[in-house]
Amino acid sequence: MRALLLICTLLLCACATHQQTPSLYDTFSDYESNTNINNIEHSSLNYFSNKLLSKLNLSNPEVTEQLLFKKYMEKKSSNIEAITNNSGCLTINGYDLENMPISFNLKYIKSEPRWLIDEINVSFVNNKEDFSETAKCPNINNN
Amino acid sequence: MKLQISEVKITVAKLLEVAYSKDKGLTTKIMAEKGNAKLVVDHTGKATLTGTAGFLSFSGSPVLDKIGVKVKRVSIDFENKGKMKVGYNATFSLEVISVTVKGDFDLEELITSCSGLLCQAARALQGRHKAYDMQLQSIMGR
Numbered sequence: 001m002r003a004l005l006l007i008c009t010l011l012l013c014a015c016a017t018h019q020q021t022p023s024l025y026d027t028f029s030d031y032e033s034n035t036n037i038n039n040i041e042h043s044s045l046n047y048f049s050n051k052l053l054s055k056l057n058l059s060n061p062e063v064t065e066q067l068l069f070k071k072y073m074e075k076k077s078s079n080i081e082a083i084t085n086n087s088g089c090l091t092i093n094g095y096d097l098e099n100m101p102i103s104f105n106l107k108y109i110k111s112e113p114r115w116l117i118d119e120i121n122v123s124f125v126n127n128k129e130d131f132s133e134t135a136k137c138p139n140i141n142n143n
Numbered sequence: 144m145k146l147q148i149s150e151v152k153i154t155v156a157k158l159l160e161v162a163y164s165k166d167k168g169l170t171t172k173i174m175a176e177k178g179n180a181k182l183v184v185d186h187t188g189k190a191t192l193t194g195t196a197g198f199l200s201f202s203g204s205p206v207l208d209k210i211g212v213k214v215k216r217v218s219i220d221f222e223n224k225g226k227m228k229v230g231y232n233a234t235f236s237l238e239v240i241s242v243t244v245k246g247d248f249d250l251e252e253l254i255t256s257c258s259g260l261l262c263q264a265a266r267a268l269q270g271r272h273k274a275y276d277m278q279l280q281s282i283m284g285r
Binding site for chain 2: 052056060062063065066067069071072100119120121122123124125126130138139
């Protein structure tokens with residue numbers, strides 16, 4: 001009986017301490033809600049990978065504007081994500097300010113305990129029928 | 144400043160226009176051939192238009208310097224679907240993000256506008272010409 005109680009206690013502790021990594025879309029939503037022109041320079045480490053940030057001059061307004069790429073999309077319509085080990089792709093489909101279809105294709109890498117954006121592609125498509133139904137990372141051949 | 148879709152489309156047209164002004168015959172051959180062609184501008188500004196009919200090198204810098212943001216690389220895939228209808232998929236790599244625009248245009252219309260009053264590429268590139276940009280935008284769609 002005592003052994004059983006001990007096992008149950010250990011299991012409960014394990015469940016309580018195990019933090020589930022959020023989905024890529026949750027991570028994107030966090031970035032979307034909590035970044036703005038005033039804090040992006042300091043909060044960028046929470047959302048973007050070292051690889052992406054290391055080449056950038058964060059005091060350059062052109063750079064900070066692009067880190068706020070979320071502003072390209074006014075309204076979201078769907079999202080799809082795919083994760084393989086320590087990296088993942090997230091595609092978000094939606095519409096821009098002129099109500100034209102647009103997609104974000106993002107590559108994420110895992111940096112415990114969170115996911116960080118490693119590559120960003122903003123894609124203007126001809127119509128909503130062109131929205132991808134699978135998660136796509138940016139195409140490195142084009143970058 | 145955000146790179147806008149209209150700016151990407153106008154830039155694609157202007158790059159073709161510079162190629163055309165450098166070698167009218169070869170550019171037309173490459174673009175009019177049914178199938179695929181590719182235009183790449185590297186980080187130094189060197190542009191190369193390649194297709195089954197051959198390749199052409201020129202400087203893309205005068206065009207890219209007109210865009211308000213730093214462009215590290217441009218890669219444009221063209222697909223001639225026949226009857227002068229050309230589809231394109233252009234990706235502009237900036238400091239942080241890449242911006243991709245898909246569209247299509249009528250090659251004949253672009254060449255005609257180019258060889259008419261507007262195609263003196265040098266003149267066009269010396270300053271922004273609003274009416275001209277609007278015409279190119281309308282040819283390139285949206």
